[in-house]
Amino acid sequence: MDLHQLEAFLAVAEELHFGRAAERLHIAQPPLSRTIKQLERDVGAALFDRTTRSVRLTTAGEALVEPARQVLDDVRSARRAVKSAGRGETGRVRVGFAGPSSHLLVGQLGRLVRERHPGIELNLRSTTYGHEALRAVVNGDLDLAIARWVTEPPGISHRIVSVEHYVLVVPEEHPLARRELVSMAELRDEPFIALPADPGSSVRDHFLRFASAAGYAPNIVQTAPDSWTLMALVGAGVGLTVTLDTAVNNVVQEGIAVVQLEEGLVPTYCWLAWRRDDANPALREVLKASEVALPTPDLEQAPS
Structure with a gap:
């Protein structure tokens, strides 16, 4: 049993006419008939009662209708999910931050991501201090961190999101x-x-x-x-x-x-940091949203 057979079966089951089902599937009637016969051999039961005047579902055929629809719906859902994930419309982004010093930033980012990308889940991890957060980003345990550091870490892309004292x-x-x-x-x-x-x-x-x-x-x-x-x-x-x-x-x-x-x-800075080679499409969309939710401050105008 394969998807092609299930699609052919549902077309005949819904039309109860091989000719109309073939037109719906954009194929000739003989290949459709061969597909149904092969499916019947595979399941070990006749699915249709055929006469020269009518086509009716057998008991076995009626039992297959809903499972076949469910399988095809699941396949379509899976295809949509894959396409959405590839476009960054769905997915998960793990965000680490240190606590109350970052709460306002996290809230602003979370609100905009929710508004723009409801299919993206932000997995938030608080009390994640700078060194720990950066290690987690580098080794792939986090996708994004709101962090502070004394020495710029290697392998990390970053942008200032807050001026602090x-x-x-x-x-x-x-x-x-x-x-x-x-x-x-x-x-x-x-x-x-x-x-x-x-x-x-x-x-x-x-x-x-x-x-x-x-x-x-x-x-x-x-x-x-x-x-x-x-x-x-x-x-x-x-x-x-x-x-x-x-x-x-x-x-x-x-x-x-x-x-x-x-x-x-002398001011210090809070950074948004992510792994330089991270190809996560959802992260790409979150970073775009962060440019609006957490814009880089005008450092020339920052208080001293």
């Missing part, structure tokens, strides 16, 4: 809470809360570089798995933290104050 977050009763600007050199004796060293966060890397440039290794009294926990611990008075203004802006936490960090006056 590092700030100091302190308990609201801390003496520094009333300062407008503070430098890392002044924080030598302060207790700090930081993101974990593994799997590797660019926010932690920048914090350690700032402290090293000021001539000391920071006193990290507590690590936290994400920015929400960082802010909660600062609000509880456990210590101070250096983080991004975009992270603070997306976390609601009482009992904290945000102070401009001198080292953070």
